[in-house]
Amino acid sequence: MKYSNQVYDEERALYGVCGAEIVDCSFDGPADGESALKETAELRVERCYFNLRYPFWHTKGAVIRDITMTENCRAALWYDENITLEKCRMKGIKALRECHGNIVLDGCEIHSPEFSWRSSDLQVRHCSLESEYPFFECREMEIDDLTMTGKYSFQYVENVTIRNSNLNTKDAFWHSKNVTVEDSVVRGEYLGWYSENLRLVRCHIIGTQPLCYCKGLILEDCTMEQTDLAFENSEVHATVSGSIDSVKNPFRGEIHADSIGELILETDRVNPSDTKIICRREREKEGCA
Numbered sequence: 001m002k003y004s005n006q007v008y009d010e011e012r013a014l015y016g017v018c019g020a021e022i023v024d025c026s027f028d029g030p031a032d033g034e035s036a037l038k039e040t041a042e043l044r045v046e047r048c049y050f051n052l053r054y055p056f057w058h059t060k061g062a063v064i065r066d067i068t069m070t071e072n073c074r075a076a077l078w079y080d081e082n083i084t085l086e087k088c089r090m091k092g093i094k095a096l097r098e099c100h101g102n103i104v105l106d107g108c109e110i111h112s113p114e115f116s117w118r119s120s121d122l123q124v125r126h127c128s129l130e131s132e133y134p135f136f137e138c139r140e141m142e143i144d145d146l147t148m149t150g151k152y153s154f155q156y157v158e159n160v161t162i163r164n165s166n167l168n169t170k171d172a173f174w175h176s177k178n179v180t181v182e183d184s185v186v187r188g189e190y191l192g193w194y195s196e197n198l199r200l201v202r203c204h205i206i207g208t209q210p211l212c213y214c215k216g217l218i219l220e221d222c223t224m225e226q227t228d229l230a231f232e233n234s235e236v237h238a239t240v241s242g243s244i245d246s247v248k249n250p251f252r253g254e255i256h257a258d259s260i261g262e263l264i265l266e267t268d269r270v271n272p273s274d275t276k277i278i279c280r281r282e283r284e285k286e287g288c289a
Contacts, residue, residue: 009033009052018042027052056080064088069095071111153188154179173198192217211236217253224257229264231255236275250275 002021003014009029013036014022021044027036028051036055037043043062050069056062056077065086069076073092077083081101088108090096095112096103099119108127115131116122120139129148135141137156146165153169154160158177162184169188173179173195182201191210192198198211199218206225211217212232219238224230228245231238236253246262247255252274259281265272 008036012036012038015039020044022046022048024048027055050076054078056083059083228262233270247277250277254278256280 001017001019002023003025004023005025007026007029008014009027009031011033013027013033015035016039018041023046026049028049032052034053035057036052037059038054038057041060043059045062045064046066048067050067050073052072053074054076055073057079059080061082063084066088068089069092071091075094075097076090076092077096078098080099080103083099084104084106085108086106090108090110090112092112094114095110096116096119098117101121103119103121104123105127106125110127110129110131113132115129115134116138117136118138122138122141124141124143124146126145129146129150132151134148134150135154135157138160139158141157141160143160143162144164146162148165148167148169150169151171153167153172154176155171155174156176157179160176160179162181165184167184167186171190171193172186172188173192175194176192176198177196179195180199180201181203183203185204187206189207189209191205191207192214194213195217197216198214200222201220202222204223204225205227208226209229210227211230211234214234214236217234217236219240222240223242224240224244226245229248230244230246231250232248233251235251236255238255240257243259243261244257246264247260248264249266249270251270254276256278257280259279260277263277
């Protein structure tokens, strides 16, 4: 069944349709109806305009291309499975939430303050995202080429891989588990606090007081900028090219850097011999500054 060049504004306008093509349609109008495509399956949706709330709830199987969801399109995708979104513009406050099982976003432009909470099995490719609190409690994610501006990003996530991305954020990766970030720029304050098994590979890390209270923290061939008071109370194995502004009270492990501007070791807080610190521009010793 094909729906094309139509305008729908009533409540549950296409509720329960299966195996349908929906092309060049507008979901907008004075009736202000909600849940236009609730409980649907196996859809192909292209070049449509959504200006009403809750359009895709409990949808099982959809390819959605080149659509616009306005700020009025709140909570657009919830409880969905097997959904692909390509070159879509998503602006609702809770644009995707509690979706599980093969969720793909490719080439999308997203402005959503609370984007993608409690979702799993996500692939995000070539997307841009502006959000305050994205990816809260997500699981099993692969992200490639994401340009993101956020605040409290990737909190409580598990089993996540991020590559080739530019993350401009604040308290990112708090309480995260099993996260790997490769070949990316990560800018923000208080990065990665309370994380477990956070691994940063060939990343450029920018911002104050990063990577504190971590367990199983690994940095491989990274660079650091404006990173003062790093690694406090962390179990860390770090190889850094260039300088670290300051390191404070690492709990245990190894830190390799060209130089460290200031090393703070408070013997009433940590045992300095538990962390091997090597400055390549100087001889190996317990502390370097």
